[in-house]
Amino acid sequence: MAMGLYIGVDVGGTKVLAAEVSEAGVVRRTARRSTPGRRVDAALVETALTEAVLEVADGRTIDGVGLAAAGFVDAAGERVAFAPHLPWRGEDVRGRLAARWGTLVALDNDANCAAVAECHHGAARVARNILMVTMGTGIGGALVIDRVVHRGTHGMAGEFGHMKVVPDGQPCECGGRGCWEQYSSGNALVRFARARIGQDPTVLEELCDGNPSQLTGPMVTEAAEDGDLVARQAFASVGDWLGVGLANLVAAFDPELIVVGGGVSAAGDRLLEPARTALTRSLVGTGYREIPEVVRAAFGPAAGVVGAAELVRSQARR
Amino acid sequence: MAMGLYIGVDVGGTKVLAAEVSEAGVVRRTARRSTPGRRVDAALVETALTEAVLEVADGRTIDGVGLAAAGFVDAAGERVAFAPHLPWRGEDVRGRLAARWGTLVALDNDANCAAVAECHHGAARVARNILMVTMGTGIGGALVIDRVVHRGTHGMAGEFGHMKVVPDGQPCECGGRGCWEQYSSGNALVRFARARIGQDPTVLEELCDGNPSQLTGPMVTEAAEDGDLVARQAFASVGDWLGVGLANLVAAFDPELIVVGGGVSAAGDRLLEPARTALTRSLVGTGYREIPEVVRAAFGPAAGVVGAAELVRSQARR
Numbered sequence: 084m085a086m087g088l089y090i091g092v093d094v095g096g097t098k099v100l101a102a103e104v105s106e107a108g109v110v111r112r113t114a115r116r117s118t119p120g121r122r123v124d125a126a127l128v129e130t131a132l133t134e135a136v137l138e139v140a141d142g143r144t145i146d147g148v149g150l151a152a153a154g155f156v157d158a159a160g161e162r163v164a165f166a167p168h169l170p171w172r173g174e175d176v177r178g179r180l181a182a183r184w185g186t187l188v189a190l191d192n193d194a195n196c197a198a199v200a201e202c203h204h205g206a207a208r209v210a211r212n213i214l215m216v217t218m219g220t221g222i223g224g225a226l227v228i229d230r231v232v233h234r235g236t237h238g239m240a241g242e243f244g245h246m247k248v249v250p251d252g253q254p255c256e257c258g259g260r261g262c263w264e265q266y267s268s269g270n271a272l273v274r275f276a277r278a279r280i281g282q283d284p285t286v287l288e289e290l291c292d293g294n295p296s297q298l299t300g301p302m303v304t305e306a307a308e309d310g311d312l313v314a315r316q317a318f319a320s321v322g323d324w325l326g327v328g329l330a331n332l333v334a335a336f337d338p339e340l341i342v343v344g345g346g347v348s349a350a351g352d353r354l355l356e357p358a359r360t361a362l363t364r365s366l367v368g369t370g371y372r373e374i375p376e377v378v379r380a381a382f383g384p385a386a387g388v389v390g391a392a393e394l395v396r397s398q399a400r401r
Numbered sequence: 402m403a404m405g406l407y408i409g410v411d412v413g414g415t416k417v418l419a420a421e422v423s424e425a426g427v428v429r430r431t432a433r434r435s436t437p438g439r440r441v442d443a444a445l446v447e448t449a450l451t452e453a454v455l456e457v458a459d460g461r462t463i464d465g466v467g468l469a470a471a472g473f474v475d476a477a478g479e480r481v482a483f484a485p486h487l488p489w490r491g492e493d494v495r496g497r498l499a500a501r502w503g504t505l506v507a508l509d510n511d512a513n514c515a516a517v518a519e520c521h522h523g524a525a526r527v528a529r530n531i532l533m534v535t536m537g538t539g540i541g542g543a544l545v546i547d548r549v550v551h552r553g554t555h556g557m558a559g560e561f562g563h564m565k566v567v568p569d570g571q572p573c574e575c576g577g578r579g580c581w582e583q584y585s586s587g588n589a590l591v592r593f594a595r596a597r598i599g600q601d602p603t604v605l606e607e608l609c610d611g612n613p614s615q616l617t618g619p620m621v622t623e624a625a626e627d628g629d630l631v632a633r634q635a636f637a638s639v640g641d642w643l644g645v646g647l648a649n650l651v652a653a654f655d656p657e658l659i660v661v662g663g664g665v666s667a668a669g670d671r672l673l674e675p676a677r678t679a680l681t682r683s684l685v686g687t688g689y690r691e692i693p694e695v696v697r698a699a700f701g702p703a704a705g706v707v708g709a710a711e712l713v714r715s716q717a718r719r
Binding site: 155164165211212226228233234235236237238239240241242243245246247248249250257259262327330331332334335336337338339365367368371372373375 | 473482483529530544546551552553554555556557558559560561563564565566567568575577580645648649650652653654655656657683685686689690691693
């Protein structure tokens, strides 16, 4: 039953976070484990998952577990087709863990789970057609149509970060060039700042002890808060590119609302204001249409567990 | 009833084509009128439409009329919000013509109607998730999800042609720069050829009587058929850009099938082969996914009337 014990698990490249999530989307008891990486046997990851889930359950009967995986999940929600930082390569993760745990298990990728969390308990509670963009190291995303995540024919919809926005542009980890996430993401923020660090003594320079290779996205966010000019320029650039890419997606989907999540969105309007300006500038037909609102996601790092728990809870309701 | 007389009408910037369309999607009797342009009273366009519809009906009772309009149609399918070549500016076209004709009237934009035609009677009869791209003067399109056209929150989804693919690129009629349709469309084909005409005596030069300003898209298609090198290069370039833009849309939507229609698609594989190559090269994760097939639309200039007739027929069935 829907009021029971539902656990969401965020399976990332370095750690597992499991959480009991209430029907209202509130995170209760949590447990963490580190994930052993992609070069190990899948069984080791599944053992780490099991430990975290059992710790949260603490002897109670589990009504369902939702898994948010950092990777491609197939259209049926059964298999992790590929995950750059995890050992799964097409295994039936959902069925295997459901058998192991003796409970209902649901599986989707982390960006889709974040979109579910925002739709049910976050920034998109009343909207029907939502564009969700998650800005972390790269850009992930989800397209929600009539409050259902559009997963695509093979479960691979929402890979917005690899839309090409600059011909022969910056090389990308995907093997391509000029991908959107090379200009608008945590990595883009750090690259922008690194290239300009040391021009003047800055807060940024202090934060990374004068060593640009130590610079991280959260340092750029902190330096921007402290008034650092380079850090603020980095957000202006990444925010502008965010809006340019969003304009492409709005031209294609015509969503009602845009929700921006992921670690970089912690910067709030410092990221979203230049994005709104660029969206308005770049979108076709702005004189004849409403421009969708761009809002920050309600959930930060808990988006995956909250969405995954909601996913399995809604399956249990059926 | 669905077996009755259903008429599809394609309302373009220069002409109206009305056609009786059978349940199997076959065009029977047709009638044409010229449209008086966007600077006239909307009543004149509606009179031209009425004449064409009545000519096709030829005294028989009309069971429904579907309108495919070259413009933005609102989410409810009631109003033409804006059409660059027609005088409608937000009028309730559907309701007004339904009252005038005393029959069921359905309205959508021409690219959405073309997608309906391909889904029901054309190249997309068995697919569920389809990306339709229409290449004429510019690029139009439609996104079909579970065999339903996704019209968007304001009816403006599918404006693929104005996705920005080149920063500060070629100026576009929309007021923006670097729009996809500046690189992949009938206009792009002509611009490419014009810039290179006269370098050597070519078939193209003959076709336009040595006057590049007289060059048209169909001339480029014809010259390419006749082996003209510049014309073939023009298709290679436009086809390559087609594939680059399709890769962006596939990353976002993960469709099962891509259907390319519109006038430029008459060139068939001369356009589609370079597009398939560029799609495979540009798409993210090609090692871990199926690449959707890219096929030519089954309908040429009749796509609008066939789709519009199907649209109203399916409403009558409900």
